Amino acid sequence: MAIQLRQIAMVARKLEPVIDDLTSILGINRCYVDPGVAAFGLENTLMPVGLNFLEVVAPVEDNTAGGRYLDRRQGDGGYMVITQADSRETQVKVRQNALDHGVRVAHEAEREEWFLCQLHPSDLKASFLEIDSDRYNDFEGFWHPVGGLGWEDKVRQDVTVDFTGVELQGPDPVELAELWGNVCGLPVSRDGAELSMQLNNAVVRFVTAEDGRGPGLGGVDLQVADRPAILNAAKERDCYIDDHQVVIGGVRWNLQDV
Numbered sequence: 001m002a003i004q005l006r007q008i009a010m011v012a013r014k015l016e017p018v019i020d021d022l023t024s025i026l027g028i029n030r031c032y033v034d035p036g037v038a039a040f041g042l043e044n045t046l047m048p049v050g051l052n053f054l055e056v057v058a059p060v061e062d063n064t065a066g067g068r069y070l071d072r073r074q075g076d077g078g079y080m081v082i083t084q085a086d087s088r089e090t091q092v093k094v095r096q097n098a099l100d101h102g103v104r105v106a107h108e109a110e111r112e113e114w115f116l117c118q119l120h121p122s123d124l125k126a127s128f129l130e131i132d133s134d135r136y137n138d139f140e141g142f143w144h145p146v147g148g149l150g151w152e153d154k155v156r157q158d159v160t161v162d163f164t165g166v167e168l169q170g171p172d173p174v175e176l177a178e179l180w181g182n183v184c185g186l187p188v189s190r191d192g193a194e195l196s197m198q199l200n201n202a203v204v205r206f207v208t209a210e211d212g213r214g215p216g217l218g219g220v221d222l223q224v225a226d227r228p229a230i231l232n233a234a235k236e237r238d239c240y241i242d243d244h245q246v247v248i249g250g251v252r253w254n255l256q257d258v
Contacts, residue, residue, distance in 0.1 A: 002086040003094070003131065003184060004139045005163060005202040007046075007053040008220060009080035010249050011066045015058035018076060018249040019045050022054065025233040025248055027159025027226070031151040042066050048155045049222075050162030051140045052201075055082075056249065069121070077250035078217025080118075080128040081166055083199065084139060091115060091133040098123075098183045114144045119183065125176055126168040127217040129183065139200065159226045161258055165202050167219030169209040176215075177206040219252035227255055 012018040023029065031053075032046040041061030047054045057079065059067040069079060085091040095105065095117050103123040109116045113135040121128045136142040142149055170176045177195040181188040186197050188206075195206040202221075209215060224230060227243075234246040246253050 001090050001093070001185065002139075002200040003090065003186070004084045004086075004200045005052065005081065005166065005204075006084040006132075006139070006143060007055055007080075007082035007130075007145060008078065008163065008166060008217075009055040009057060009082060009128075010077065010251060011069055011079040012056055012058045012076040012249055013070060015043055015045060015056060018056050018058075019047075021237055021239060021248045022047065022056070025230055025237060025239060025246060026222070026253070027156060027229060027233075028054070029154040029156055031154035032146040034145060034147075040064060040066070046146050046151075048146075048151055049160060050155065050157060052163055053082075053143065053146055055080075055145070073213050073216050073250075075213075075250050077213065078127060078166075078220070080130055081168075081204070081217065082128075082130040082145070083132070084137065084143070085131055085133045086137055086139075086200075088115060088133045091117060091131050094131050094184060095119075097185055098129075101179060101182050103179075103183055111144070116144075124183070125170050125179060126215045129180070157225065159224065159229050161223040161225050163202050163220060164223050164256060165196075165205055165221035165254075166217060167205045167207055167221070167252070167254075168216070169207050169211075169218040170215040171209060173206040173208055180204060180206070213250075217251070219254055221254045221256060223258055224255050225258050227257060230255060 041064035104120040106120040234240040
């Protein structure tokens with residue numbers, strides 16, 4: 001059983017300013033716009049980060065789930081942890097685990113051998129968790145949310161290499177870690193005060209919310225090849241925190257050298 005962190009979604013009031021900051025600071029490219037999100041009153045853009053993806057969505061209608069999330073978290077920020085299962089059986093197991101622990105299915109669909117399942121952020125006490133499966137289950141290739149293939153020439157890794165982790169925050173990180181571990185069917189480990197759950201390619205860390213914004217997806221760990229370029233661009237755009245962290249779109253980006 002393996003679960004890959006394949007995509008991280010952010011939500012913003014306005015799409016373009018956040019996309020501009022992300023591409024300029026992290027040295028990544030746009031690769032895809034999904035017209036399907038219009039059904040949820042949203043617009044979006046996706047960018048490859050290594051062989052995985054970063055998405056930003058923004059509401060274009062009133063009373064959307066994205067808009068309510070922006071209100072609840074007082075501005076732009078992390079929105080979804082989007083994963084890919086190694087098999088349909090793994091996806092079905094995670095879905096059942098969620099139901100067994102009182103987590104509702106917020107949305108699910110089957111589209112041409114693509115099985116999509118989104119689990120409710122309120123029940124998960126931090127963010128959406130999406131787990132997808134398709135006929136390929138290729139962690140390094142075909143991915144339906146970016147149209148399958150055709151994005152490969154947009155990959156750029158001279159500045160930012162890949163995700164290595166995602167940080168979920170809440171008032172009780174122990175409770176949060178236990179819930180996500182039970183849903184994903186994965187063990188939770190402790191290293192000092194840090195609680196974490198290991199996915200196939202990245203770690204999910206559970207921390208106390210200390211930024212006044214409540215529960216949510218607060219941070220992303222990035223493996224980087226050119227920290228100075230990121231820091232210089234962040235300073236120019238007023239996104240610099242210190243030499244180890246920048247803030248873009250309401251998300252803390254923790255920099256780790258290759």
